[in-house]
Amino acid sequence: MHISPVLWQFLVKWLNASALFPREASTIAPYADALYFFLLLITVVGLTVVGTLVFGFAIRYRKEKHPVATQVEGSTLLEATWTIIPLALFLICFVWGALLYFRIYNPPTNAMNIYVVGKQWMWKAEHQGGQHEINALHVPIGRPVQLTMISQDVFHSFSVPDFRIKREVIPGRYSTVWFQATTPGTYHLFCTQYCGTNHSQMIGEVTAMTPDDFQKWLQASTSGMSLAQNGERLFASMGCNACHNGTASARGPNLSGVYGSKLQLTNGSEVLVNDAYLRDAILNPSEHITAGYSPIMPTYQGQVSEDGLIDLVEYIKGLQSNYRIQQTLVTSQADQTAPTTPTGVKP
Amino acid sequence: MSATSSTIVNLPDQKTATLPKRSYLNNEDGLLSWLLTGDHKRIAILYLISITFFFFIGGAFAGLIRLELLTPQPDLVASDTYNKFFSMHGIIMVFLFLVPSVPATLGNFLMPIMIGAKDLAFPKVNLLSWYLYWVGGLFTLAALVLGGVDTGWTFTTPLSTHYLNTHVVTAAVGIFIIGFSSIFTGLNFIVTIHRMRAPGMTWFRLPLFVWSNYAASILMVLGTPVLAITLVLVALERTIGIGVFDPTKGGDPLLFQHLFWFYSHPAVYIMILPGMGVISEVISTFSRKRVFGYTAVAFSSVAIALFGFFVWAHHMFIMGVSNYSALVFSLLTMLVAVPSAIKIFNWAFTLQKGSITFETPMLYAFGFMGLFTIGGMTGVFLGALGMDIHLTETYFIVAHFHFVMVGGMLMAFLSGVHFWWPKMTGRMYPESLSKLAAVTTFIGFNLTFLPQFILGYLGMPRRYHAYPPEFQVLNVLSTAGATVLGVGYMLPLLYLGWSLKYGAIAGNNPWQATGLEWQIQSPPLTENFIEVPIVDHEAYDYEWLAHKTEQEVTTVG
Numbered sequence: 012m013h014i015s016p017v018l019w020q021f022l023v024k025w026l027n028a029s030a031l032f033p034r035e036a037s038t039i040a041p042y043a044d045a046l047y048f049f050l051l052l053i054t055v056v057g058l059t060v061v062g063t064l065v066f067g068f069a070i071r072y073r074k075e076k077h078p079v080a081t082q083v084e085g086s087t088l089l090e091a092t093w094t095i096i097p098l099a100l101f102l103i104c105f106v107w108g109a110l111l112y113f114r115i116y117n118p119p120t121n122a123m124n125i126y127v128v129g130k131q132w133m134w135k136a137e138h139q140g141g142q143h144e145i146n147a148l149h150v151p152i153g154r155p156v157q158l159t160m161i162s163q164d165v166f167h168s169f170s171v172p173d174f175r176i177k178r179e180v181i182p183g184r185y186s187t188v189w190f191q192a193t194t195p196g197t198y199h200l201f202c203t204q205y206c207g208t209n210h211s212q213m214i215g216e217v218t219a220m221t222p223d224d225f226q227k228w229l230q231a232s233t234s235g236m237s238l239a240q241n242g243e244r245l246f247a248s249m250g251c252n253a254c255h256n257g258t259a260s261a262r263g264p265n266l267s268g269v270y271g272s273k274l275q276l277t278n279g280s281e282v283l284v285n286d287a288y289l290r291d292a293i294l295n296p297s298e299h300i301t302a303g304y305s306p307i308m309p310t311y312q313g314q315v316s317e318d319g320l321i322d323l324v325e326y327i328k329g330l331q332s333n334y335r336i337q338q339t340l341v342t343s344q345a346d347q348t349a350p351t352t353p354t355g356v357k358p
Numbered sequence: 359m360s361a362t363s364s365t366i367v368n369l370p371d372q373k374t375a376t377l378p379k380r381s382y383l384n385n386e387d388g389l390l391s392w393l394l395t396g397d398h399k400r401i402a403i404l405y406l407i408s409i410t411f412f413f414f415i416g417g418a419f420a421g422l423i424r425l426e427l428l429t430p431q432p433d434l435v436a437s438d439t440y441n442k443f444f445s446m447h448g449i450i451m452v453f454l455f456l457v458p459s460v461p462a463t464l465g466n467f468l469m470p471i472m473i474g475a476k477d478l479a480f481p482k483v484n485l486l487s488w489y490l491y492w493v494g495g496l497f498t499l500a501a502l503v504l505g506g507v508d509t510g511w512t513f514t515t516p517l518s519t520h521y522l523n524t525h526v527v528t529a530a531v532g533i534f535i536i537g538f539s540s541i542f543t544g545l546n547f548i549v550t551i552h553r554m555r556a557p558g559m560t561w562f563r564l565p566l567f568v569w570s571n572y573a574a575s576i577l578m579v580l581g582t583p584v585l586a587i588t589l590v591l592v593a594l595e596r597t598i599g600i601g602v603f604d605p606t607k608g609g610d611p612l613l614f615q616h617l618f619w620f621y622s623h624p625a626v627y628i629m630i631l632p633g634m635g636v637i638s639e640v641i642s643t644f645s646r647k648r649v650f651g652y653t654a655v656a657f658s659s660v661a662i663a664l665f666g667f668f669v670w671a672h673h674m675f676i677m678g679v680s681n682y683s684a685l686v687f688s689l690l691t692m693l694v695a696v697p698s699a700i701k702i703f704n705w706a707f708t709l710q711k712g713s714i715t716f717e718t719p720m721l722y723a724f725g726f727m728g729l730f731t732i733g734g735m736t737g738v739f740l741g742a743l744g745m746d747i748h749l750t751e752t753y754f755i756v757a758h759f760h761f762v763m764v765g766g767m768l769m770a771f772l773s774g775v776h777f778w779w780p781k782m783t784g785r786m787y788p789e790s791l792s793k794l795a796a797v798t799t800f801i802g803f804n805l806t807f808l809p810q811f812i813l814g815y816l817g818m819p820r821r822y823h824a825y826p827p828e829f830q831v832l833n834v835l836s837t838a839g840a841t842v843l844g845v846g847y848m849l850p851l852l853y854l855g856w857s858l859k860y861g862a863i864a865g866n867n868p869w870q871a872t873g874l875e876w877q878i879q880s881p882p883l884t885e886n887f888i889e890v891p892i893v894d895h896e897a898y899d900y901e902w903l904a905h906k907t908e909q910e911v912t913t914v915g
């Protein structure tokens with residue numbers, strides 16, 4: 012469908028000002044709305060056709076006008092027509108909807124990642140730099156933002172109507188959604204999956220800011236420790252580095268550079284190491300034994316919170332060399348950060 | 359209301375007419391003769407009374423929900439109470455009203471007669487179904503009286519298993535038992551249709567009402583056990599913690615969703631298919647024409663039933679199913695939409711060249727056509743993947759399924775109740791009041807649910823007890839509509855009750871319809887037919903009927 016840009020602009024302006032239509036505040040929104048208008052159009056056309064047929068026949072062939080009915084068997088041609096036309100229309104909707112779906116759910120590779128944890132009844136967002144916020148999310152405009160989300164208890168669902176995005180937040184499993192905000196402002200953030208008593212209070216605000224404002228906000232709300240640094244501290248305090256210390260004689264596999272690689276398991280299968288795999292390997296180690304190691308790692312189920320797991324995953328993701336792990340070994344002070352890896356150090 | 363003011367052509371002379379001396383209603387007396395009956399017609403009446411009872415309880419909760427939503431603040435009741443309200447509303451309406459509605463009442467009453475049989479294949483099982491329905495119903499009421507349940511009708515885990523302190527197990531046991539009632543009804547129908555057709559009643563002479571109930575019965579028998587298993591798992595998980603749905607024990611919380619929707623999507627067809635059968639009968643009768651493309655309509659029912667099993671994951675597009683399985687399920691969903699479209703056009707073309715009158719059942723059927731078309735088309739919005747992301751779990755869903763279930767199914771049910779009321783009771787309902795009720799229902803319905811589509815696109819989530827103030831105007835409209843709709847549903851209760859005593863005597867065939875049920879006395883004898891009928895014509899053969907009436911006149915004269 013091609014609408015003249017001027018007309019479209021006008022329409023969007025008018026709709027954005029109207030109380031019957033949500034604002035268009037992300038790059039996805041215009042695409043979603045275009046499909047919406049197409050669907051609306053075929054619905055109205057369909058309804059008009061059915062209405063005209065029913066009312067037309069009802070008036071034309073009412074008893075007073077047409078006292079004796081003429082029996083008709085059926086008509087293959089007519090029936091084929093009303094099978095094929097709806098089928099064709101529905102297939103167009105299918106293809107269009109599928110393209111939109113892929114656009115909404117396939118994040119671009121340069122997206123900036125923010126973690127979101129859902130729990131009864133609040134949303135907790137965690138930025139890379141360690142900024143935490145509750146029932147609020149600050150994002151820059153003009154930049155793709157990916158959310159990696161998990162629930163600590165029941166199903167929740169993360170929905171920002173003005174961005175036309177939504178995704179289920181599932182216990183025990185990371186799910187992701189991405190968007191790119193276009194207009195500074197504050198937007199509703201809803202939990203749309205029924206999650207118990209205060210389900211309707213599990214709402215918040217997404218604040219889209221210009222990149223400059225966003226930087227200022229980040230600086231103002233920093234807690235001083237990034238997620239990776241928190242993870243590093245946990246890694247030491249939970250004793251992970253007793254086995255994963257990167258030395259040749261270590262009892263656990265080396266974790267540096269493991270993120271994004273393909274890992275060979277004892278059971279012969281090969282897995283891609285991503286956030287979900289790392290989380291699972293910490294909670295259910297016995298199900299993922301790296302080839303060449305014995306199944307001695309204890310489970311950390313119940314000992315780390317989802318926030319803690321995010322910190323650990325974020326730490327392991329960033330590990331590019333053993334140098335950092337070794338530094339962790341000697342870093343006894345919790346809030347002391349290991350020095351950054353000097354370039355040129357080979358593991 | 360006098361019968362002469364209406365367009366009904368064929369009422370007996372009211373001065374001399376009386377009800378038949380003997381009928382299934384007065385064949386035996388006393389409460390016990392009803393409670394121990396094996397007569398499918400009496401069981402149908404028992405069901406009719408029971409589901410009406412539950413419908414009005416469910417309706418009362420609907421009223422409370424709409425009242426709370428009149429204002430954005432959570433001011434009428436506390437949030438846990440509100441959650442219990444919508445849970446009870448959903449559970450009662452789905453499991454105690456919609457699923458049994460047409461099959462257990464109209465289907466039970468009519469299907470044996472329509473195929474020329476004396477009763478269903480297993481009369482005692484039929485009675486047992488009704489008792490099971492009540493045992494399940496009492497469990498549900500117990501859950502309500504003991505303090506309620508707040509899972510929603512979907513019982514989602516791990517919320518229902520680990521995080522709620524309400525009467526989840528009681529309600530689940532109730533639904534489990536009701537499920538068996540539905541399985542038994544389905545089995546009974548299937549066997550009856552296969553084994554008990556009168557001589558000459560071939561498959562392609564069956565009224566479409568029988569076909570659609572047949573299709574729904576297949577779904578009941580194959581789908582309901584999955585629901586039963588799911589509920590058992592929920593109960594076990596809740597009581598002894600087996601962990602199939604619990605990620606911390608290696609279970610999978612999404613498994614519940616798969617199992618639940620594997621039943622519950624077909625279940626929506628269990629609810630709607632029998633209603634479609636009613637519409638076929640009514641439209642044919644009041645346009646005095648054979649249903650256009652009989653075979654296509656018959657087969658599309660079965661097609662909907664079978665394909666209905668392959669679309670369950672369209673309830674899970676946002677839940678992290680893989681993109682490719684989302685593609686497949688979206689495509690299949692679009693394919694299931696086609697038979698529904700076919701039906702709409704076949705009904706519309708049944709009117710063509712007919713000789714149409716506008717009795718109350720016909721008005722309800724017209725209402726059905728409009729509302730079901732909207733309901734079906736908005737289903738396409740939800741089947742289109744990218745659109746579903748924005749619309750699912752919002753008021754758009756609420757509007758969509760109410761258009762299909764309430765706009766479609768309930769309109770069909772009321773159409774059928776009015777259509778066969780003279781057959782069931784021997785008396786007519788008052789004509790003008792019933793037309794008023796049909797129109798009131800239609801207006802009230804649209805006023806209630808059209809605004810919800812807009813609310814949904816604006817993003818108002820479903821199952822919210824309080825909402826941002828900018829959504830208020832549309833919610834007020836919706837609540838106003840619900841009030842009108844409530845009146846529309848109360849009216850039939852009152853005048854149908856009134857007609858039991860004061861309604862005009864209907865005679866055997868007030869609509870001059872072709873079905874076998876119209877060729878016997880109203881209300882029928884316990885044994886339905888004095889001798890086994892021999893069928894020598896197709897369903898909806900109005901020429902045969904005209905011929906037959908002529909013969910009767912000549913023999914009488």
Ligand code: HEM
Pocket residue numbers: 626627629630672673674675691692694695698733734735736737738740741746749750751755758759762763
């Ligand atoms: C035969 C008529 C139909 C009935 C009885 C029916 C009933 C329902 C019900 C009760 C729900 C709500 C489930 C919930 O609580 O979340 C629903 C949702 C849905 N319906 Fe229908 N529906 C019908 C027709 C259609 C059609 C024709 C389509 C598509 C072409 C469709 C697509 C959907 C989809 C995709 C959903 C899931 C929405 C979501 O949760 O994302 N339905 N339907």
Ligand SMILES: [Cu+2]
Pocket residue numbers: 129166167168202203204205206210213
């Ligand atoms: Cu929630």
